[in-house]
Amino acid sequence: MRLLEALKSKVLTADGAMGTLLYSYGLDNCHEEMNLVKPDVIEKIHREYIAAGADVIQTNTYGANAIKLARYGLESKVVEINAAAIAIAKNAVSNGNQFIVGSIGGIRGVRKSDSTLEEILASVRVQAEVLINGGLDGLLLETYYDFEELSETIKMLRIITDIPIIAQVSMHEPGVLQNGLRLNAALNELESIGADVVGVNCRLGPYHTIQAFEGVELPENAYLSAYPNASLLDIEDGRVIYESEVDYFARASVQLRNQGVRLIGGCCGTTPKHIESVKKKLEKLKPVESKETKLQQEIFIQDPEPRKLEPLHEKAKRERSIIVELDTPRHLEIDPFVEGAKALYDEGADIIMMADNSLASPRISNIAMGSILKLQHGIRTMPHITCRDRNLIGLQSHLMGLNALGLHDILAVTGDPTKVGDFPGATSVYDVSSMELISLIKQLNEGISFSGKTLRKKANFSVAAAFNPNVRVIDRAVSRLEKKIEHGADYFISQPVYSKEKIVEIYEATKHIEAPIYIGIMPLTSFRSAEFLHHEVPGIKLSDEVLERMKACEGDKIREAQEGVAIAKELLDTAVQHFNGIYLITPFLRYDLTIQLMQYIKQLDEQNKGVKVNV
Known part of the structure; x- marks a missing residue:
């Protein structure tokens, strides 16, 4: 002592x-x-x-x-x-x-x-x-x-x-x-x-x-x-x-x-x-025995216009909710993308989701396209945010910009490593993981920056997290999902699923979890794309039956697309019985296929009126 x-x-x-x-x-x-x-x-x-x-x-x-x-x-x-x-x-x-x-x-x-x-x-x-x-x-x-x-x-x-x-x-x-x-x-x-x-x-x-x-x-x-x-x-x-x-x-x-x-x-x-x-x-100074403390007051402004849109995860707790993904273009021609987004939103999509340079390949900024869709066409959008492309400075700046634009729905993901994309020599940042990013976003919702400094206003983000059920031991995936809830995730969006049995397995493994799960369904467009997804895209696995059915149509583009939609509809038959949240992924800007699936969901909901969904 x-x-x-x-x-x-x-x-x-x-x-x-x-x-x-x-x-x-x-x-x-x-x-x-x-x-x-x-x-x-x-x-x-x-x-x-x-x-x-x-x-x-x-x-x-x-x-x-x-x-x-x-x-x-x-x-x-x-x-x-x-x-x-x-x-x-x-x-x-x-x-x-x-x-x-x-x-x-x-x-x-x-x-x-x-x-x-x-x-x-x-x-x-x-x-x-x-x-x-x-x-x-x-x-x-x-x-x-x-x-x-x-x-x-x-x-x-x-x-x-x-x-x-x-x-x-x-x-x-x-x-x-x-x-x-x-x-x-x-x-x-x-x-x-x-x-x-x-x-x-x-x-x-x-x-x-x-x-x-x-x-x-x-x-x-x-x-x-x-x-x-x-x-x-x-x-x-x-x-x-x-x-x-x-x-x-x-x-x-x-x-x-x-x-x-x-x-x-x-x-x-x-x-x-x-x-x-x-x-x-x-050496000649004595300790200070008393002092006057300067009070440090934070300037905090309450937003006078609270958010009017209901968070998606709240809607999905009681009724059907559909998220549709439509990836932004790899080129500068945006008109087809905008037309597709308008058609999907008019058909009844709750929100249009846009990936953040998926598979580590550059696309038009989802914050730019989200702004165009919202401000020019009144479309509600959800950008992905990855940990791959931005350091902490860039992540906070990006999020502050999203909040300023009124883009409050986001999906926080780690992001595919750069070596799988167009620039394999590019640097992957990964200052944080998706879990830590979720926590930091929720910190912004408290009006606190990543560094702890006051933001003077609270952000207003609803945060979705990714869920990959396409694993051998689903309990491990569910354990990771539970950790994301601890970090602040409001709801989950799954990778595309290609098995009715898998959908039921997901329901049984997650029915104790209150946070809604949007089940991913993506129509296949060809046998070649099916093989690519199955063998090369992380987190996606197709059943043998699906691969065989797509192979039987190989070479006939119309039949391949029709069979892909038919498979997706069969999956939806099971999905809508167990989950209110449906996540439709649009392949290669083929939003006509997604619209067919949205119309099919409406038919199923009409047929199932009065029947309780297992959520």
């Missing part, structure tokens, strides 16, 4: 970045492995920070857990790497009175699907136990963007140890976490679950870090900490750099002290020179 005793009466100076110095030495692989292969370099860096005046140094273990070390094939060396880091740090302070804290870095960013929370906690526990048993002065939990991960980590650690815990969040925007939680509320929560020192580090430079602390109250039973970056980062000749004058950083540390911060160090871009200057500025 010596560390906490010191913080009662002193403002302590912590060390700065480890990675920045290793990077400058040309050591740009696994920094934690340096504890084993270059311990002299790590000890040299510790000693430089101690010589600069650091009262607190951290072990070189930020990423020394099995999940992060697995990227380098070092997951079996967790204990060895952490133990070596402890020994190096202790040797560095052998002739001084510095405190040593064991660094544990956050794992989750915006993307959460790579590792479950249970896997993260299990991995961190193995690392933490080595650090705890190493006789250190505390643990430093740093660079946590995901508040749930940090909170659960503290709870787990408090079960196994009572040594001091420093818990630091990271923010994209000053004063607000990624999930929209205000910094003051977050730090209060961390204090309540057992953190002894609470604060922030990384991402923001001194200016924005100070700004964030202006809205933070002094904790009752904890102390505040701050490890800002040297500045906002820049890129020069492909290398990350931080532009910051040492004196500016030191003057900022005084302002942090004035905001009640008692443990002040540096994160990315900081060096022993920064810490030396900070020490000189802080």
Whole structure:
């Protein structure tokens, strides 16, 4: 508890970045492995920070857990790497009175699907136990963007140890976490679950870090900490750099002290020179015992015109609802597409759906065509949004544009990889998965941006998710569907199904789920296209019977199309008995085939009036 005793009466100076110095030495692989292969370099860096005046140094273990070390094939060396880091740090302070804290870095960013929370906690526990048993002065939990991960980590650690815990969040925007939680509320929560020192580090430079602390109250039973970056980062000749004058950083540390911060160090871009200057500025200053907190008020405007259109998933809970997909053109001639969309909508489609460059091949932007259909022809549209083509910046911008245009119905999908499309060498982004995208869209519905900043208005999206039932073990597909519901999906749209038995199987496997499911039906146009779908398109499988029936018509285009419609009608006979939601996929702009199926659904509904659908 010596560390906490010191913080009662002193403002302590912590060390700065480890990675920045290793990077400058040309050591740009696994920094934690340096504890084993270059311990002299790590000890040299510790000693430089101690010589600069650091009262607190951290072990070189930020990423020394099995999940992060697995990227380098070092997951079996967790204990060895952490133990070596402890020994190096202790040797560095052998002739001084510095405190040593064991660094544990956050794992989750915006993307959460790579590792479950249970896997993260299990991995961190193995690392933490080595650090705890190493006789250190505390643990430093740093660079946590995901508040749930940090909170659960503290709870787990408090079960196994009572040594001091420093818990630091990271923010994209000053004063607000990624999930929209205000910094003051977050730090209060961390204090309540057992953190002894609470604060922030990384991402923001001194200016924005100070700004964030202006809205933070002094904790009752904890102390505040701050490890800002040297500045906002820049890129020069492909290398990350931080532009910051040492004196500016030191003057900022005084302002942090004035905001009640008692443990002040540096994160990315900081060096022993920064810490030396900070020490000189802080060494004669006493901790702040009280402060006035600047209230951070959010501007929030309630939309005076609430959405008039009923969400599709609400309609599908009580009556027939039809989604029709009509993909935008691969060329610049849009008139046939517009005419097709008008004909389908006039026939009774609830909405016209447009894919987002399906099979990774470029088409006219679905947001552009959706706008044309809505604004010029009054057609309700649903664009797909994939995670493939846009990073987080592009995704949020795209979604904000959709909301501004009044296109509130969307389908969130991961997207086919670029290697299957027209440009196999193109980059697939995949900053997030479809599940995480759904969560982020629902965050926009709360008026909170991806970074946690207020949007001043709430978005109004109804979010559909994809469901692929064409798998051997449908329970696994249903389990994934349930996870998407947990992330916020309102309803589901299935891949096309080509078996009446499969439709019944889907119903039996999903009847416990309240979220509506739109069953996908796509008429086949030829035996060649049937074989292509069956053998080459991910997520689509045709039955042997369907393939045989299409093969029997091979070469006769009219008969092939007629047989394709006949098969689709037979599937609809079963689908309408079990599901209110029907999803019709239009092949190759053959909307005449889709219209035949829509008319057939009307006939079935007339025949089945008064008969309860199994939904």
